[in-house]
C-alpha cells in the first residue's frame with residue numbers, strides 16, 4: 001500500500017461537546033464501527049436542548065429525541081463518554097492527534113442508583129445553573145430528571161464540608177467518594193470534531209434593555225426554563241418580582257444580535273424561538289396580550305414560514321416592526337415599558353407590559369473559552385472549517401448559529417469528514 005494511502009496511526013475519533021451536535025457526530029461514527037471518545041464539560045450530556053421546553057415548529061419536548069440518543073449511546077460499546085471533562089492540549093496532525101483530557105471529580109461513582117438520599121441529607125444549597133439561577137438546588141444533585149449519565153453530582157464547594165460527610169454517611173451504596181481528584185487521560189485519535197456549541201449572549205451588556213436592573217425582564221433561555229414542567233416554577237410562566245401570571249408580555253428581538261456593538265450577526269433561531277414562546281404564553285393564559293418587537297421577522301423555510309403565519313393570525317399576538325431603543329421599569333410599579341419606533345408608521349411606541357423577554361442571541365462558546373487547538377476562527381469566534389488542512393472539524397453551533405435540524409445534518413456531515421480522515425480519502 002502506498003504510504004499516502006496507509007491507515008492512519010489511530011482509528012479513533014474525538015468529539016468535544018455532548019450537545020445535540022456532538023451526540024449526533026459521535027453516534028453516526030460509532031454506529032458504522034469507529035471508536036469514539038465523547039468529551040463533555042458538564043456533568044451531563046444534552047447541551048442547551050436539554051434546557052428547552054419544546055421544539056419549534058412541532059412543539060414537542062426535546063426529551064424524546066435526547067432519550068433515544070442516550071439509549072443509542074448505552075447500547076454502543078464503541079462510544080466512551082467522559083463528563084466533567086475538558087480537553088487541555090492537542091498536538092499532532094490529521095490521522096494522529098495526541099490529546100490530553102482533564103477529568104474533574106464528580107465525587108459520586110458508578111454505584112449510584114439515583115435514590116436521592118444524598119440530596120436529602122445535604123443541607124447546603126447552590127444556584128441551579130441549569131435554571132439560570134432562578135432556583136436553588138441541593139449541593140448533591142441530579143442535573144435533570146433524565147440526565148445521562150444517570151448519576152448524582154456533588155458540588156465541589158459542598159464536598160469538602162460537613163455536608164460532604166453527611167452525604168457520604170447517607171449513601172447506602174458506597175457511591176460517594178469525597179477523595180476523588182482531578183486526573184488527566186491521554187488519548188491518541190485520528191480526527192477531532194469540535195461540537196462546543198453556544199452560550200446565551202450576556203444580556204447585562206445591553207444597559208438600555210434593563211436586564212439585571214429590573215426584576216421582570218428575563219432572557220429567552222430563562223423563558224424556556226419557566227415554561228418547562230421540570231423548571232423552577234414547574235411550567236408556570238410567572239413574573240419574577242411577585243409570581244403573578246402576566247397579562248401582557250413583550251418580546252424584544254435581536255437583543256444583542258445584528259448589533260455592531262454586540263453580536264454583529266443574526267443568531268438565526270431567535271425569531272422562531274419567540275414565536276414558539278408566544279405559544280407557551282397563549283396555552284397558559286389565553287387572554288394575555290403578546291407584543292413582539294422585531295427588526296425583520298426571520299422564519300426560514302417552508303415549515304417555519306407556516307408556523308409564523310399561524311402565529312401572525314392570532315388576535316392576541318401583535319407583531320411590531322421596530323427596533324427597541326430601551327426598556328425601563330414604570331414609576332411606582334414593577335411593570336416595564338418598551339420604547340421603540342414603529343418602522344412602518346414612524347410612530348413612537350411606549351408599550352407598558354407586565355413582563356419582558358429579551359431574545360438574546362447565540363455566542364459561540366469558543367469565543368469565550370478558547371479551545372486548546374490549532375483551529376481557524378472567524379471574527380465572531382465561530383470555528384471555520386478548514387477542509388484543506390483536514391483532521392479537525394467543527395459541528396453545529398460551534399461553526400455557526402443553527403437550529404436543531406441543521407445541527408443534526410451538519411454533525412452527520414462532520415462525522416463523515418472525520419471518518420474520511422481515518423481512511424485517508
Ligand SMILES: Cc1cc2nc3c(=O)[nH]c(=O)nc-3n(C[C@H](O)[C@H](O)[C@H](O)COP(=O)(O)OP(=O)(O)OC[C@H]3O[C@@H](n4cnc5c(N)ncnc54)[C@H](O)[C@@H]3O)c2cc1C
Pocket residue numbers: 016017018019020021022039040041042045046047048049052054055056057085086087195196197198199220221224269273276360361362365369395396397398402403404405407
Ligand atoms: C431561546 C432558544 C430556543 C431555542 N429553541 C429551539 C427549538 O425550539 N428548535 C430548534 O431547532 N432549535 C432551538 N434553539 C437552538 C438550539 O438550542 C441549538 O440548535 C442547539 O443547542 C445546537 O446544539 P449544539 O450541540 O451545536 O450546541 P450546544 O447545545 O451548545 O451543545 C454544546 C455542548 O458542548 C459542551 N461544551 C462546550 N465547550 C466545551 C468544551 N470546551 N469541552 C467540552 N464540552 C464543551 C457544552 O457544555 C454543551 O453540552 C433554540 C435556541 C434558543 C436560544
